[in-house]
Amino acid sequence: MSVTNSRESTGAEPIQGTTPDLTYEISQRPDYAMLKLDLKSGDKVFAEPSAMMSMSASMLLKSGLRGGLGRSLGRMFGGESLVVNTFTAQAGGGELLLAPGTAGDIAYKRLENSTLYLQRGAYMANTEGVDLTGKWQGAKGFFSGEGLVLLKASGTGDLFFNSYGAIMSIDVTDELIVDTGYIVAFEETLQYRVTVLPGLKRGGKIKSLLFGGEGLVCQFSGQGKVWIQTREVNTFLNFANAYRPTNKS
Amino acid sequence: MPALHQTADQQGVFVTQKFSGGVFHADLSDGRAGVEIELLHSHLCASTADGDAFVIPYEECQLEIGGYTGKMLFCRNADRSVTLFSEDKQFPKALALAAGGRLDDQLASQLSKAKGESRRGAIFSFGLVAATLIVLVSLYFGIRAGANRVTQSLPVSLDRELGKAAYQAMPKEGSEITDPLVTEPIQSIVDRLADHAKVEGMDFELHVIDSATVNAYCLPGGTMVVYTGLISAAESPGQLAAVISHEMAHATLRHGLSRISQTLGLTAAVSLLIGDTAGIMAAAEEFFTAASINSYSRQQETEADLEGVRMLHAAAIDPSGMPSLFELLKEEHGELPEALVWVSTHPDHASRIEETQNMIDSLPAKPYKPIDLDWEALKSRVAGDSTKKADVSNSSNESSADSTVDPSELEQENGS
Ligand SMILES: [Zn+2]
Numbered sequence: 001m002s003v004t005n006s007r008e009s010t011g012a013e014p015i016q017g018t019t020p021d022l023t024y025e026i027s028q029r030p031d032y033a034m035l036k037l038d039l040k041s042g043d044k045v046f047a048e049p050s051a052m053m054s055m056s057a058s059m060l061l062k063s064g065l066r067g068g069l070g071r072s073l074g075r076m077f078g079g080e081s082l083v084v085n086t087f088t089a090q091a092g093g094g095e096l097l098l099a100p101g102t103a104g105d106i107a108y109k110r111l112e113n114s115t116l117y118l119q120r121g122a123y124m125a126n127t128e129g130v131d132l133t134g135k136w137q138g139a140k141g142f143f144s145g146e147g148l149v150l151l152k153a154s155g156t157g158d159l160f161f162n163s164y165g166a167i168m169s170i171d172v173t174d175e176l177i178v179d180t181g182y183i184v185a186f187e188e189t190l191q192y193r194v195t196v197l198p199g200l201k202r203g204g205k206i207k208s209l210l211f212g213g214e215g216l217v218c219q220f221s222g223q224g225k226v227w228i229q230t231r232e233v234n235t236f237l238n239f240a241n242a243y244r245p246t247n248k249s
Numbered sequence: 250m251p252a253l254h255q256t257a258d259q260q261g262v263f264v265t266q267k268f269s270g271g272v273f274h275a276d277l278s279d280g281r282a283g284v285e286i287e288l289l290h291s292h293l294c295a296s297t298a299d300g301d302a303f304v305i306p307y308e309e310c311q312l313e314i315g316g317y318t319g320k321m322l323f324c325r326n327a328d329r330s331v332t333l334f335s336e337d338k339q340f341p342k343a344l345a346l347a348a349g350g351r352l353d354d355q356l357a358s359q360l361s362k363a364k365g366e367s368r369r370g371a372i373f374s375f376g377l378v379a380a381t382l383i384v385l386v387s388l389y390f391g392i393r394a395g396a397n398r399v400t401q402s403l404p405v406s407l408d409r410e411l412g413k414a415a416y417q418a419m420p421k422e423g424s425e426i427t428d429p430l431v432t433e434p435i436q437s438i439v440d441r442l443a444d445h446a447k448v449e450g451m452d453f454e455l456h457v458i459d460s461a462t463v464n465a466y467c468l469p470g471g472t473m474v475v476y477t478g479l480i481s482a483a484e485s486p487g488q489l490a491a492v493i494s495h496e497m498a499h500a501t502l503r504h505g506l507s508r509i510s511q512t513l514g515l516t517a518a519v520s521l522l523i524g525d526t527a528g529i530m531a532a533a534e535e536f537f538t539a540a541s542i543n544s545y546s547r548q549q550e551t552e553a554d555l556e557g558v559r560m561l562h563a564a565a566i567d568p569s570g571m572p573s574l575f576e577l578l579k580e581e582h583g584e585l586p587e588a589l590v591w592v593s594t595h596p597d598h599a600s601r602i603e604e605t606q607n608m609i610d611s612l613p614a615k616p617y618k619p620i621d622l623d624w625e626a627l628k629s630r631v632a633g634d635s636t637k638k639a640d641v642s643n644s645s646n647e648s649s650a651d652s653t654v655d656p657s658e659l660e661q662e663n664g665s
Contacts, residue, residue, distance in 0.1 A: 112298075113283040114271060117317060171280060189271065189281075189323075189334060191315040222315040222323065223273050223332055225280075 019110060019158050021127040030105035030166035035098040035125065039089035047098055047125035049085045056094035062086045084132075098125055100162030107167045107184070107227055108160055115154035115188035122151070122161040122184050129157030154188075161185055165231030176220045178228055187224035194218055266343050270295070270335030272303050286335055288347035293324060295333045303331050307348040312355045314341075314363040322359075405450045408506055409470030416456075416472045423460035426477065430630050432457050434622035435475055438490045438566075439497070441620075445563035447501040447556065467496035469505035477631045484577055486620040487570025490561060495571070498556035504549045547597070554601055558608045567617040568609050575602045 014027040022045070023038040034053065037045055049063060063085045087096050100106060101121075109116055111130055126132065133152045153159050163184045170176060172190060186192065194217070220226055268286045272295050284295035284303070292306040311325040316334070322341050323334045345356050426432060436455050443453045453471040463478040473496065483489040499505065545553070554571065561568040579598035595601075 110279070113269065114281075115317075186317075187281075188317045189273075189315075189321060190317065191319060192317055222313070222321075 026106045033106040037096045040093045043089045045087045046084045051098040053097040053099050055096045058090045058094040060088040102164045104163045105167040106162045118151040118185045124162045125160040127158040129155050131155045163229035165229045170226045177217045182228045184227040186226040189224035190220045190222045268335040268337040268340045273332040314359040412468035412470035412472040423458045426457040434627050441564040442560050445560050467500040480631045488574040491570035491574045494557035494560045495553050498553040565618045571605045572602045
């Protein structure tokens with residue numbers, strides 16, 4: 001059975017929308033995307049602390065734990081910091097500008113009593129009604145090289161997440177294999193399995209498994225969306241590391 | 250969690266259950282929506298919050314268990330255009346009941362597949378964890394072996410810095426002798442051997458220290474230290490040259506650096522590689538003390554013996570001084586007096602005699618040139634110096650100015 005997964009590659013034009021909670025615009029895409037949120041009086045947005053670029057004077061910023069210690073720990077293991085900033089629009093509403101830590105794109109997803117799993121580092125912001133918890137992946141996470149915990153975002157509300165490089169969503173209708181380093185997020189309806197790239201030689205397989213290197217892939221099956229990024233962070237880090245200044249004495 | 254409520258059906262009144270879940274359909278924005286699924290008499294009916302309804306007759310149902318948790322039940326219609334799903338624990342059982350046995354086979358096969366999947370996952374995980382442990386253990390040993398390789402790729406200038414820093418930090422056991430009658434003959438041995446050193450760019454810098462301790466060592470980079478006690482103890486210039494060649498070999502084989510990286514581990518090897526030597530230099534000063542400078546591994550000692558023999562042979566110095574030195578040490582110093590530091594750090598004479606003799610036998614015959622020094626003059630000069638020192642420190646054995654301090658005397662001196 002051959003099923004082609006339909007792809008939705010987003011171009012460079014801004015993405016705008018109005019949700020039940022706020023109005024958003026993602027601009028400067030896809031390389032150095034930023035997110036503009038317009039909040040009505042009393043609206044709340046939660047965001048990764050380092051994400052804020054600027055905000056209206058009418059916004060009230062409170063940093064602190066959210067969702068109790070257990071959840072915060074989960075988030076910490078998910079690669080996000082323990083603290084989430086809470087922005088509340090005061091009288092007259094306000095504007096909030098957010099940007100991700102890496103050069104790349106931002107994606108928007110409305111959760112309607114559904115769940116999205118985010119790769120570590122992908123979380124950016126959410127509105128009330130979205131619950132964030134760390135989801136222990138066990139051995140899967142250990143060998144995917146992407147951290148032991150995925151961030152689980154569930155409930156009903158808006159979720160913004162970021163990628164390294166451009167972001168692309170793929171509708172999986174049967175099976176899809178993605179290199180672990182390129183996964184940004186995926187829907188809960190997909191079964192996910194870390195495996196070795198089919199066709200690798202036996203020795204290569206063992207090497208891949210043990211060193212989390214090339215050839216380790218995620219095999220998604222079932223139906224749902226997967227978001228992938230067009231660049232892989234580790235490749236960049238390896239590249240950049242060679243140019244790191246060293247202290248010669 | 251299923252909400253129980255009653256609905257009227259043509260066939261009478263019976264209980265239906267509602268399960269929260271979702272639907273995939275091309276017409277929906279985003280391709281999916283949340284639904285409430287009802288199990289009716291002949292079909293599943295799912296309604297969205299917007300009022301859209303999707304129906305799948307039981308006989309068309311294609312079941313599949315999956316999702317992130319592996320516990321989600323998916324139902325597809327015949328052309329797969331509609332997919333309903335729910336993760337409610339009661340859903341599979343309720344669906345089987347409502348379908349009146351029509352879906353039992355599919356459900357059973359999906360359940361056993363899901364079970365196999367989780368078992369496969371468990372075995373996979375276990376295998377990976379075990380394999381990782383094996384790799385971590387072998388990595389540890391690999392790193393120790395790798396440290397040696399890293400060491401060999403570092404510039405010799407690093408050895409010199411290490412050696413100089415260590416020499417300055419080391420307590421000297423006596424004053425340095427500048428008398429050319431003592432230093433020049435030793436220097437001539439060092440020079441002859443240095444021409445045949447394995448590593449280029451190593452400057453051997455000789456220090457002769459006035460001390461009864463029978464010892465000599467060569468710090469990384471070529472700082473060579475010879476104690477007058479060794480000169481006194483040696484029976485021939487060849488034996489003295491043998492010790493010197495052995496110690497120089499430790500330096501040219503860069504044993505000191507390997508020892509640092511083996512002891513300090515990968516951190517040291519890496520920081521050496523990236524050029525961050527500040528920490529290593531600090532460690533070196535503590536590392537090479539007079540007491541521990543010669544504590545190399547047995548393998549390194551063998552390497553130094555054989556490399557020493559090679560250097561002697563290359564320099565046309567009779568290498569038989571090496572085994573004869575070990576013979577001397579073996580015969581006369583079964584017990585190790587404290588002064589015979591070199592002996593205590595270089596044990597196992599029997600096998601060393603054998604190994605060095607084997608090497609000498611395998612070398613091509615060569616006319617050896619005698620070491621050009623006045624041995625008796627050197628010995629008496631040194632003995633004079635030692636005596637002076639001994640006189641200053643304490644009035645122990647009365648040794649006449651022209652007698653040589655032989656090891657048995659040293660034993661008595663230091664045994665008390
Ligand atoms: Zn030695």
